[in-house]
Amino acid sequence: MKQVIAFAASKGGAGKSSTCQIVAEVLSHHGQVVTILDGDPNEPQVRWRTGTSKLPITVIGDITENNVVKHINAVDEGYVLIDLEGVASRLVARAIAKADLVVIPFQASTLDAAEAGKTINLITEEEEIVERKIPFKVMLSRTSPVIKTRLETDLAAQLERNGLPLMRNQLNERAAFKSVFAYKTSLYELDPEKVNGIPKAIENAEAVTKEIVS
Amino acid sequence: MNDDFGIRKKPADRDSTLEKVDRVAEKLGFASREGRKRRNAVGPTMPVNVKLPEDTYNAFLKFCDDNELTYRKGIEKLLIKAGYIEE
Numbered sequence: 505m506k507q508v509i510a511f512a513a514s515k516g517g518a519g520k521s522s523t524c525q526i527v528a529e530v531l532s533h534h535g536q537v538v539t540i541l542d543g544d545p546n547e548p549q550v551r552w553r554t555g556t557s558k559l560p561i562t563v564i565g566d567i568t569e570n571n572v573v574k575h576i577n578a579v580d581e582g583y584v585l586i587d588l589e590g591v592a593s594r595l596v597a598r599a600i601a602k603a604d605l606v607v608i609p610f611q612a613s614t615l616d617a618a619e620a621g622k623t624i625n626l627i628t629e630e631e632e633i634v635e636r637k638i639p640f641k642v643m644l645s646r647t648s649p650v651i652k653t654r655l656e657t658d659l660a661a662q663l664e665r666n667g668l669p670l671m672r673n674q675l676n677e678r679a680a681f682k683s684v685f686a687y688k689t690s691l692y693e694l695d696p697e698k699v700n701g702i703p704k705a706i707e708n709a710e711a712v713t714k715e716i717v718s
Numbered sequence: 719m720n721d722d723f724g725i726r727k728k729p730a731d732r733d734s735t736l737e738k739v740d741r742v743a744e745k746l747g748f749a750s751r752e753g754r755k756r757r758n759a760v761g762p763t764m765p766v767n768v769k770l771p772e773d774t775y776n777a778f779l780k781f782c783d784d785n786e787l788t789y790r791k792g793i794e795k796l797l798i799k800a801g802y803i804e805e
């Protein structure tokens with residue numbers, strides 16, 4: 505089985521790299537074969553891999569519009585997660601053309617919602633060219649685990665009315681999700697002496713991942 | 719060297735789906751970000767003018783054609799393959 509999941513949102517800082525990394529960790533921890541293609545020019549995933557995590561996640565850097573298809577095709581098993589850059593580019597379009605699923609994270613702000621719309625338009629147009637459905641899931645990111653803001657509720661209702669599949673789970677704002685990059689390790693290997701709320705973060709990460717791959 | 723074409727032994731079937739994807743993407747503001755300038759920037763150059771046996775000449779042209787390479791890129795590719803220059 506091979507499953508290609510692209511993390512796309514032309515808005516910078518929407519949470520693509522974080523969500524990609526967290527999903528990779530959960531899948532790998534549960535025994536899945538995971539390859540990350542790091543298409544973020546800052547290469548956060550490549551830098552993460554230089555750390556000490558024992559999770560056998562393969563990270564491939566230097567992903568460009570010219571080699572992304574080749575790299576996707578080269579993997580023959582497991583999950584291929586593509587961390588895309590935060591701009592509208594040919595790289596994004598090509599990755600989407602090869603994806604079995606596109607995850608679009610966005611923060612609850614109206615501006616982000618407009619950017620998500622841009623990505624969804626692209627997906628819809630590409631579906632006609634590749635002559636198959638390209639499923640996508642829109643996910644709110646960096647939300648508070650305790651309070652639901654008014655804007656969040658409004659945006660959810662708006663997406664619902666437009667028939668867009670907003671995910672039930674959201675990647676909450678949590679120190680642990682930042683810490684995996686800071687300490688270059690996984691949620692499962694973080695030091696509880698240094699980072700608060702690891703079990704809650706794992707619970708959140710697993711719920712999000714489950715919903716993405718289901 | 720930032721060239722992602724591997725050497726292809728048989729003629730490449732042109733990926734027209736990808737071309738269509740690129741076209742639609744461009745229309746929606748998802749354009750190429752690989753500068754053409756950077757691709758062809760080679761620094762100082764020296765000319766080389768050779769007379770080849772017809773067979774060799776034809777084979778070289780076919781090689782460049784099949785791999786969609788300019789003659790310059792074709793020679794470069796072969797030298798990389800032979801280990802004389804680094805990729």
Ligand SMILES: Nc1ncnc2c1ncn2[C@@H]1O[C@H](COP(=O)(O)OP(=O)(O)OP(=O)(O)O)[C@@H](O)[C@H]1O
Binds near residue numbers: 544588
């Ligand atoms: N769930 C979260 N909890 C805590 N911090 C987060 C979370 N999601 C993202 N962040 C932080 O927000 C910032 C932007 O997130 P991230 O790098 O994942 O976004 P991105 O969409 O990949 O951005 P870019 O478009 O620049 O690649 C980072 O500093 C990251 O640590």
Ligand SMILES: [Mg+2]
Binds near residue numbers: 544588
């Ligand atoms: Mg990123």
